[in-house]
Amino acid sequence: MASGGGDDELEVSNKQVIFKDYVSGFPKESDMYLKTNGTIKLKVPEGSNGLLVKNLYLSCDPYMRNRMKKSTDSLVPGSPIVGFGVAKVVDSGNPKFRKGDLVWGRTGWEEYSLITDVQDLFKIEHTDVPLSYYTGILGMPGLTAYGGFYEVCSPKKGEYVFVSAASGAVGQLVGQFAKLLGCYVVGSAGSKEKVDLLKNKLKFDEAFNYKEESDLDAALKRYFPEGIDIYFENVGGKMLDAVLLNMRTHGRIAVCGMISQYNLEKPEGVYNLTHMIYKRVHMKAFVVFDYYHLYPKFLDLVLPHIAEGNIVYLEDIAEGLESGPAALVGLFSGLNVGKQVVLVAQE
Known part of the structure; x- marks a missing residue:
């Protein structure tokens, strides 16, 4: 009209x-x-x-x-x-x-x-x-994944990487960036369908359904017997607490989001922060605006991978x-x- x-x-x-x-x-x-x-x-x-x-x-x-x-x-x-x-x-x-x-x-x-x-x-x-x-991949979530993984976590080939909410807009990219770099990558998600996608379509090394795990610390030890070098944090709460018990010395945590806490009137506490001291863990929060200046560099990395089929979205x-x-x-x-x-x- x-x-x-x-x-x-x-x-x-x-x-x-x-x-x-x-x-x-x-x-x-x-x-x-x-x-x-x-x-x-x-x-x-x-x-x-x-x-x-x-x-x-x-x-x-x-x-x-x-x-x-x-x-x-x-x-x-x-x-x-x-x-x-x-x-x-x-x-x-x-x-x-x-x-x-x-x-x-x-x-x-x-x-x-x-x-x-x-x-x-x-x-x-x-x-x-x-x-x-x-x-998504070429917008805010993609630049978020890029900034958090490459700039905050300073990843190296062969490191052990854990991504929570791994089938989401950001997590699925972080996992694929890590695989392209030659890291061992595990993701968590909330359904069997999403776990299957992570392993079969997005090529994560392993994935698990956090809803089926009564002990998250035990689950992480099962997938990371030698500990975690990089944790890309999208969830918070009990997952973060369990990760802190499993970080390796000089590990890095990129705090991107905490979706488990957004709808709570009283956010959950985190109890294992002292492990950051013993392991000298670096944990840094960030927002996508911090990395807007890197958008051209980000496109130079991602566009060829999309064209060559190296990244699935x-x-x-x-x-x-x-x-x-x-x-x-x-x-x-x-x-x-x-x-x-x-x-x-x-x-």
């Missing part, structure tokens, strides 16, 4: 996924709702250096749960959900972007978005891969903006297999 007297005034309908209010406990689909009666002008306001974009793919990511709590970086109740996505420029007030450009970065959960802060938007130059990859694509709430909530009960993406529109 469109109205207006000319292209400069063209106004179209704009469906949006609205964040209802701050969330405690596990998020529910009812914490969001689809607004269908909104409209938007397909023109950047006069004097703005922003972009008007048509959203193509939206990214569902665990960190978004933390933005549903009241904090300095919260989502705004009554406004669209905001996250990473892939979009096409409809109109530009910025000299760095032109109409028709494809971009990835933060955008709204809606059909069209006016993006006023373009500082962290990346122009998509390589279109010989699926555009959805820019929500699993996606779970939900179709339609209206499927967004269920897709996002499903992350926290492990319903997704691979990177969870929402297809909003074809290019």
Whole structure:
């Protein structure tokens, strides 16, 4: 549906996924709702250096749960959900972007978005891969995996690497980076299907279902009898506690996320931190923005591996903006297999 007297005034309908209010406990689909009666002008306001974009793919990511709590970086109740996505420029007030450009970065959960802060938007130059990859392997999760593994962990060939939440958007890449480097890699996941994917499709050396392990310390000793050099942390809680008992001297832990803690009113404590002293373990937290400056270097590494089939990337694509709430909530009960993406529109 469109109205207006000319292209400069063209106004179209704009469906949006609205964040209802701050969330405690596990998020529910009812914490969001689809607004269908909104409209938007397909023109950047006069004097703005922003972009008007048509959203193509939206990214569902665990960190978004933390933005549903009241904090300095919260989502705004009554406004669209905001996250990473892939979009096409409809109109530009910025000299760095032109109409028709494809971009990835933060955008709204809606059909069209006016993006006023373009500082962290990346122009998509390589279109010989699926555009959805820019929500995953070539976007925020890919750069997260790269920065956390190579920059934080400083890996060496032959080291022992453990990845938790290993079939997720970031974990599946960390494991494959480690295998390409010549490391021994084990991943944990939450279902038999995911464990099979890790071993058979993603070529991890071993994988286990943490839900079937009553003693995580014993499970890790089974897979790492000589200990763990590198732990890529996506889970936290009891898993982190068990890992601390199994780290090797001068081991490294990259703290990327702690999905087991996001929905708890009172986070679990960690009890084995003294082992970091005895083993001189280096544990460092990071966020993807720390490594934005390395994005060109990251692409130089990853694009040839994709072209040569050395890296496999699993996606779970939900179709339609209206499927967004269920897709996002499903992350926290492990319903997704691979990177969870929402297809909003074809290019």
